Amino acid sequence: MPTQALRFASLTIIACLAVTGFDIVTGLEHWPFGSYPMYSTLYSGQLSWLRLYGATDQGEIPLRDDRDFAPFDQARLIVALERLRSAPGGNQKLDEALRNLILLYNRRRKALRALRLYSVSWTLRRGLQGSEPPATRTLIAQVTAGAAEAGR
């Protein structure tokens, strides 16, 4: 193997292993490298989560399908909303986010009169199926379709 090629390959290998090792040890993420921390925290018997509900002519419905707010899937969307909520100026950012989300939803179905973000919780016990309504529900933010259209 030519020396130059050997040097290049060795440097590439060392660089990749160094960034990978650094991310693993520190828990930092340098995408596409990463520390892969998914599901690494402790989960308690109490689940707190954010959930979006839509106000329609037939009443309020939970919106938890991965295609509801495409290109967002539920996992990414809820984490993004949680991050906005805890950021400085969180309320204002959440309002702007919900205005965008109702437009994304209505672009496909045109059914929502309002979009509401709730903090919800369940007590996790054996036998749950995932369809049970939350034990607690607290309204965090809401927008109407009219306000979202006006703010376009």
Added chain:
Amino acid sequence: MRAPAEWAKWAKWHGYWFAPETAEHLALVRVISYSLLFAIYLPFDDRGWTQVSPVFWMPISWFRTLSGPPRDAALIGVLQMLWKASLLTSAIGFVSRLSMATAAALGYFLLGLPNCFGKIHHLDGFPVLLLCILAVSRCADALSADRALRKSRKAPIAVSGQYTWPVRLAQTLFLLVFFAAGYAKLRNSGLAWMTAANMRSIWLGELFTHTPPTRLGSFLAQSTWLCQFAAVATVTVELSALPALFFRRLRVLTLVGLLGMQALIALMLGVYFTPHLAGYALFLPWERCYKKLHG
């Protein structure tokens, strides 16, 4: 002059990464990897992100150098078409250098873009690394359209370490993905992660936070013993990915365990690690199959 111990270390390092292989060995990995990634990402569409409000823009890595999220859906559409075409041309080895560089650069951009909207999904990091490694390798030295079209070019070297290290590095990074996941659990939660209660909470919680295709999580969560076994087995299999780099027999067991674990994750949690199929494929004996096919 190097001391004997130093030589021994160097020989080990060299033997691990650069044990001579044929050009076909790496070329087959090229064909399989690009073909698989093309098939997996064919329905992939990033254009929707141009409709998402900039309030969601939380850039990662090199995306921080952009002034904001891309707003031109047509441009993203063109880039996607170029990327998918480059995956295909890389698989057949047509205009190989340009194709593979395009596949890596556009792969980084297009697969990284969704991760700039609030959360990194750990599905596409490895495929991007694989594309980058193949792009700087000599994987088009054999079984490529370029070689067939330019017969006057000199033949590839029979065997060389140049055809070994890219596969070895991709395999190593793939296994380290899982070791990282196991290590993160112990770093963030300690041994408490491996309790039945924690595992049960994960399985039951995902019924509400995700949309799993089955209710298997609900069913299995009823058994404390199963929860306990799954918690210990998960961390054990993930951590075994590091020693599996060096021990072939353990590697087979670990890979089977990891594949089974990811299949269960898909069924129970609704999280699909489909792009990782390209990683598992790196460990299959493609050259043996190829030789059998060609007598």
